[in-house]
Amino acid sequence: MTRLLLIGPPGAGKGTQAVRLADAYGIPAISTGDIFRSNVKNGTELGKQAKAFIDAGDNVPDSLTNALIRDRLAQDDAKDGFLLDGYPRTIDQVRELDEFLASRETALDAVVEITADIDEVVARLGKRALEQGRSDDTEQVVRHRLDVYREQTAPLVDVYSERKVLVKVDGIGDIDEVTERITAGLASRGIGPRDAA
Template sequence: MTRLLLIGPPGSGKGTQAARLSARLGIPAISTGDIFRDNVRGGTELGVLAKSFMDRGEYVPDSVTNDLVRDRLAAADADSGFLLDGYPRTAEQVRTLDEFLATRGHSLDAVVQLTADEDETVSRLLRRAAEQGRTDDTEDVIRHRLEVYARETAPLIDVYASRGVVVSIDGLGSMDEVTDRIVDALGGLGIDGKAA
């Protein structure tokens, strides 16, 4: 049973590595973005509430996000482990996740921090924006997103580092190289990602 959090700046390859690690470890990759979309599509009570904030261009409050994630983590496929991508993002969300896991006698096994050179990350995101026709992803907007990530996420990394569960991985290189680095680092924590 493996419970992981994948954290890193925009453009560091989190989505790609989450999918690869999910397949290797045989655990679901749980993304808050996917949870929001699934609940909105399904017309659930929480989905309707989340949509009301998203439609106004506002962040979904911690209380709603926490409820959605708790509901998803309670699903049967997450019993044997999970990989979180995009949650927790605030100190309040860290507390809520800790409490939820504690009620089940669990905690996170590892926090995989993907790091990347800022200029390379900006170049990567600008290429992706051009390929996807996303004209709103300008260099200024991307650099602002990176600043927000650094300001809001750094304290969370420190919290988990104090627990000795953070492995810091260079997110630049080929997909295979980065996956191998993560698997090797997890192996150092006793988490086997090579057998799957």
């Protein structure tokens, strides 16, 4: 039963690492970005509301995000553990998640902060925009998203550091190396992959 949260700036490699870690630890990866993009693609009401925020590089409002995450965490595959990617992003969302987990008499086991150089992030996301045709990865939007991250999400690092659940990992380098850094950091806190259990 492993409950993890990945945080870090856009383009730090959270999505890639989330998939790898979810597989290694036998838990579902829950990405707000993927959920929003799926809703946008399928033209749902939530998707229409979210699209304007996403295209501008702004975070989707807490009210929409909280409802979506509560619903997702209540599903059967997440009751024995999960990996959150992209939520919470704000202190208010931390409180919402705390309340939800407390109602289930549980808490996060670890919070992995993936760090990355800003110019490296801009370059990565520019490449991804070309490869995937994503409207939310122009340089102007990326730099705005990084500013929003610094203002709203970076304070979460302090919160989780005070709770002594933070594992800080350098996200620059080979994907396998970054995965190894994360699993080593988690192992140092007694959290091992499914196969090691």
